[in-house]
Amino acid sequence: MKYWLLKSEPDTFSITDLKARPRRTEHWDGVRNYQARNYIREMQKGDHAFFYHSSCAEPGVVGTVTVVSDPYPDFTAFDPHNPHYDPKSTPDHPRWFMVDVRHDKTFRNTVGLQQLKECRELTGFALLNRGNRLSIMPVTASQWRFINSLAGEGA
DNA sequence: GCCAACGTTGGC
């Protein structure tokens, strides 16, 4: 089982939105970056991920989700009316993939980006790498436990 | 295959 971090702008789709979905589950669509796509293809049902809010007043890790599907083609790429439409991705030869994620928990307090930066334990954490703009990145088991402990939620 | 131009991300 692996661990991940998923970024989203809360104005577009927040952890509260996910929790409000039927079965607290939604597909994680719209990833259009090859490196992030490759991470999605490594995901397996049962993996866990942090939900990260970006481009907002308080950027940081706001909770956790569970991956509840294996990767499958991102059908929003096939829809000419979708903002993430990509004519080069077809049902026969899909270029982009997604998984379904289910809300697990919302932290009582956001673990802020600033707080993460101050932790020696998180040296090397992908999120903190200079200039990192990836919307999906891997998290190690020890990083997973540590950030959960920062949230005061155990792991 | 190089690289300049352009678009996007995301913290501040």
Added chain:
DNA sequence: GCCAACGTTGGC
């Protein structure tokens, strides 16, 4: 809104 950083595009 600014700007650094990075990815993508497209001419050559």
